[in-house]
Amino acid sequence: MNIDWAALGSVFGVSLVTTVALVGLFTLGVVALARPERQPDTGSGAPGGATGSVGALRTAGACLCFGLCLAAVAYGIHLIVA
């Protein structure tokens, strides 16, 4: 009997880091896109969030986050196919 602790450990580490990183990234993207919509509702959002450049920045950031997530999904499909 030969339990491959190293493989189990790396599965644990890689899964943990990847999951948390991906979920974190995706959440950042979702939040970045969502916040401007929220301001009319409550009126107490981030200061100055309504200006165009900040809005564009948020959108760009969201795109970056989602792009990275998409890359991860593509890598996942690559792993399944390979």
Next chain:
Amino acid sequence: MEHITLLLAIVIVTALVFDFTNGFHDTANAMATTISTGALKPKVAVGMSAVLNLVGAFLSVEVAKTISGGLINEQGIRTEVIFAALVGAILWNLFTWLLGLPSSSSHALFGGLIGATLMSVGASGVNGGVVVTKVLIPALAAPVVAGVAAMLATKLTYRIGRNTDDRATAKGYRAGQIASAGLVSLAHGTNDAQKTMGVITLALVTGGVLAPGSNPPVWVIVSAGLAIALGTYLGGWRIIRTMGTGLTDLRPQQGFAAQTSAATVILASSHLGFSLSTTQSCSGAVMGAGLGRKGGVVRWSTASRMFIAWGLTLPAAGLVAAGAEFLTGQGTWGVTAVAVLLIAGSGGIWLASRRRPVDHTNVTEGMDAAAGTREGAAGSPAPAGIVTTAIAAVSPPPPAGVAQDLSATIHAPAVPGAPTGPAGEPARTATV
């Protein structure tokens, strides 16, 4: 020769039926959280999962080298052993489905193979050490790994999004969840359809139809892919309900975190050389996500019934398979008897499921109410079933009694009407 051909045909049909129950049983892994959070409508979800399973079956051309991963000695394995193993795995899959409990189809198949091998050639055919490293340790590790990852991810996503309105973000989370669920479906199609292809190929090789080491013929790939996709599409709604709403109540954030964790663990484990069960990873991820939300609860009564089912999967499937192998060893009439018992048992379970049907219309209905009534309804019969199985598992079996024992456990009353239901099922798969 004629006999071998008939037996071979029976084994192939049985393997496809197992493939079907596998898809049917494991729809929940990919789609339970997606359905319960409302990211996709139930029918759309199972349809998408079915298509991705089918695609997955064709994606990887690498043949499953061994069907048991070294658990048993596959050299000189007899076709009857494969048949008996499949019978054990199918009946256990259907039984856990009736109880609405997610359990690993691979472990059921492993258990069946071990039981049939023990009966056929004795303990020398089974590698005890591999049972620990390939089944026991992964079974303990999978829910922990996926659960911890999902819990931390859930905490993180709530922390980052704490100032955001839930309604504004729900759509985004749902999209993310669908992507993760798609990956799980695709991976499932690749892994599990391949397992069936491996079984059929092995049966063809042992039957002398294929040369050893050959690739599965195209019809094997196509039929295995179709069987798993059909099973997925019909959807094991009972298991979906348990996993989606029975273990914990999931919000979009949690569903997303759980599904992403499950997808990551499945892909990481199968590519870093420490295979973890899909079912156990997904269940663990759902529970982890449940614990990760402030005020989230995991219904431990449901969870512990699930854990008991996990523990029983290997011995129970093994016991049934051992009984089936004993009967097939008696000659042609034994094989026929096992086939009849399989059909009667499946039919009985199916009829029993009709008493309290769960389908796409009520799969998420009134989560708490459903869970409540289910507890009440299943409360008495379910533990009884588990206890009976446990007793059957513990008592040293006079093997001839096992099969009878089993059909007794699985509903004596239903047997008279049985032939109609099950006759349809294998036939359907056979036409596939």
